[in-house]
Amino acid sequence: MSLILKCHPGIGSKVTGEALVANDNFSARYDLDRIKGIFSRPQHALAGQSYVDKILVLNTAKGGVATAWMLYEMASRNMAPRALVLNSANTIIAQGAALAELPLCDRFEDGDITRLIKTGDQLTVDPDGGVVSVGCL
Amino acid sequence: MKLTVKAEEMLAGEHGPARQWAVQHQLQVGRMFDAADMVAVSQAHMMADPESIGIAGVELVEGFASLPEQQRRVVIPMITDPRGVDLNYYDPLGQTEAMADLERRFIAACRAMSIVMTNTCINYQTVMPPVRGDHVAYGDTGVVIYSNSICGARSNFEGGPSALAAGLTGYTPRYGYHLEQNRKATRRFVVEKQPQELTEWGVLGAVIGRLAGSYWQVPVIEGIERIPTSDEAKHMGAAMASYGSTPLFHIVGITPECNSLADVDAENLPVERITEQQLSELRGSFGAQGEKVDVVVFAAPQLSLVEMQHVAGLCRGRQKHSDTAMLVCTPASVYTDAKAAGYIDDIENFGGRVLQGTCFYQQYAREIGEANGWTRLLSNSTKIVNILGGYGYKPALASMQECVDAAVAGEIL
Numbered sequence A: 001m002s003l004i005l006k007c008h009p010g011i012g013s014k015v016t017g018e019a020l021v022a023n024d025n026f027s028a029r030y031d032l033d034r035i036k037g038i039f040s041r042p043q044h045a046l047a048g049q050s051y052v053d054k055i056l057v058l059n060t061a062k063g064g065v066a067t068a069w070m071l072y073e074m075a076s077r078n079m080a081p082r083a084l085v086l087n088s089a090n091t092i093i094a095q096g097a098a099l100a101e102l103p104l105c106d107r108f109e110d111g112d113i114t115r116l117i118k119t120g121d122q123l124t125v126d127p128d129g130g131v132v133s134v135g136c137l
Numbered sequence B: 001m002k003l004t005v006k007a008e009e010m011l012a013g014e015h016g017p018a019r020q021w022a023v024q025h026q027l028q029v030g031r032m033f034d035a036a037d038m039v040a041v042s043q044a045h046m047m048a049d050p051e052s053i054g055i056a057g058v059e060l061v062e063g064f065a066s067l068p069e070q071q072r073r074v075v076i077p078m079i080t081d082p083r084g085v086d087l088n089y090y091d092p093l094g095q096t097e098a099m100a101d102l103e104r105r106f107i108a109a110c111r112a113m114s115i116v117m118t119n120t121c122i123n124y125q126t127v128m129p130p131v132r133g134d135h136v137a138y139g140d141t142g143v144v145i146y147s148n149s150i151c152g153a154r155s156n157f158e159g160g161p162s163a164l165a166a167g168l169t170g171y172t173p174r175y176g177y178h179l180e181q182n183r184k185a186t187r188r189f190v191v192e193k194q195p196q197e198l199t200e201w202g203v204l205g206a207v208i209g210r211l212a213g214s215y216w217q218v219p220v221i222e223g224i225e226r227i228p229t230s231d232e233a234k235h236m237g238a239a240m241a242s243y244g245s246t247p248l249f250h251i252v253g254i255t256p257e258c259n260s261l262a263d264v265d266a267e268n269l270p271v272e273r274i275t276e277q278q279l280s281e282l283r284g285s286f287g288a289q290g291e292k293v294d295v296v297v298f299a300a301p302q303l304s305l306v307e308m309q310h311v312a313g314l315c316r317g318r319q320k321h322s323d324t325a326m327l328v329c330t331p332a333s334v335y336t337d338a339k340a341a342g343y344i345d346d347i348e349n350f351g352g353r354v355l356q357g358t359c360f361y362q363q364y365a366r367e368i369g370e371a372n373g374w375t376r377l378l379s380n381s382t383k384i385v386n387i388l389g390g391y392g393y394k395p396a397l398a399s400m401q402e403c404v405d406a407a408v409a410g411e412i413l
Helices: A067-076 A091-100 B004-013 B019-032 B050-065 B097-112 B141-151 B158-170 B198-212 B230-244 B276-284 B305-315 B332-341 B344-352 B366-374 B382-391 B400-409
Strands: A002-011 A014-022 A055-060 A085-090 A102-108 A124-127 A131-135 B038-040 B045-046 B078-080 B171-173 B185-191 B219-222 B273-274 B295-298 B324-328 B353-356 B376-379 B394-397
Touching: A002 A091, A002 B019, A002 B295, A014 A085, A055 A124, A067 A091, A067 B050, A067 B158, A085 A091, A091 A102, A091 B019, A091 B158, B004 B019, B019 B050, B019 B158, B019 B171, B019 B376, B050 B097, B050 B158, B158 B171, B158 B324, B185 B198, B198 B219, B198 B230, B198 B273, B198 B276, B219 B273, B230 B382, B295 B400, B305 B324, B305 B332, B305 B344, B305 B400, B324 B332, B324 B344, B332 B344, B332 B353, B344 B353, B366 B382, B376 B382, B376 B400, B382 B394
Parallel strands: A014 A055, A055 A085, A085 A102, B045 B078, B185 B219, B185 B273, B295 B324, B295 B376, B324 B353, B376 B394
Antiparallel strands: A002 A102, A002 A131, A014 A124, A124 A131, B038 B171
16 A cells, blocks of 8 residues: 655656655755765764655745755765755755656645654655655555 | 747857856756746855855855856856855854955855855845836845835846846846736735834844745735834845745835725725734843843844944943943945945944954854854844854844844843
8 A cells, every 4th residue: 555645746756665754844055065976964863864765855945045056966966865855945955856866745735744754764756746655656 | 938039049058168057957946836937037146155165165156157258258247145254254253264354255156157256135225125016036035125125126036046046147047026927925924013113123024024934925014103213124035035935015105016905906905903012022022131241243234224223322421331242234335335434443442343344153163152252142033043043043133222232231121
């Protein structure tokens, strides 16, 4: 059985992977050690955890405009998340996802995505279809 | 998304691969935010320090720069946000030749595309402020929030790639804050304590930004009794954008789109009070009285000529502590005026260093900190103390006067 979550059409291609979830926000500059591939801001709910190849499930995008370049740079070193699933994206993260070809979805019909998905869940993110499915395929 | 005939030609590749990439990028972003069409923009401003763009980003821009001239030139005035390396002063900071080389390559590529290297996040004070109703494609959240709120211009946060796309096409997707209906207030705040100096304006902006909490919220602020100076509004906006991802605010009776609450549809919004306690709590989270301070930083945003005058006045005839460094970041245009006025000499005789065209947090802050053994950082910028925790610093916040006094004492007073 899998849970189907509908969202606004997003950016990038369909991808599957493992969820890393927190009720916190995302900024590549403020929150990450991009060399080590971990969340580094001490106050972040995922501080110390690796985001590499994970499907990050977070609340919203915060901070400055640097994320727009940084996702591309991270992807060029294979040190990026596999996809981003947010309650609400901002323009910067959408622009960054477009440049980096990193799948991104937001605006879910069924409410707070950080409560509907748990860390370790297997996800399929389909930005064109506006669907994220949780669980067995 | 509806494209102009010209943009359709660009998409088809008739104007070269750079413009084709630009329209493809704009289509992806425009679809995500339901843009119906494109809007012509009068200027683009690109955030692009080498730490953010990395080798991959520099190679992308070099690819565009190597095209024939008619395919690589930007079609509207396009300027840049601060650099990551002051090429006149990087080795003493612990920045490497590799960092400087990446910067040199990027500058050469931008120049080939006719991008003007202003290297500033205060272009609304130093280059060409936008006019009310002016559609622009600005990067740097501090630039966008000031231009939207204080100037009444229309911009989204355009990250480097999108600003570059706008420069190459002359358009940006019409969504977000280009649309009149999205500029109305969604949260209504009443200020109970009047901010006095720059840091207090920054703290007020930070508290409101944190409460507003999303790119899509527009705060309207009541209770401000004095018209802020440009520098005060700059600190307030930069902090609000940093803590809240906020691109636009209104102050009743002060900012151009809000003579009254009715102008921004705010009469029926619930009132939220900003108390003295909320301001003290935010400030208190960046307190560190009695601790040794490694580096005092004036940046984020870069300093205006008036701020340079104030810092110089506080430094004049004094000497900083030998264990504490002090850095001041300003654009080259302000540096030139400040040099002629004697302010640079005042700061350097004090023992401080003025960097040109950079901003501290955009210049490999982690590597600089590790190279110099800097952990405890003191600044009057509410924005920068928010950012640098993720870079391994223990940031503390104080007024400009308190920062200079701490540089003299070697500890936070």
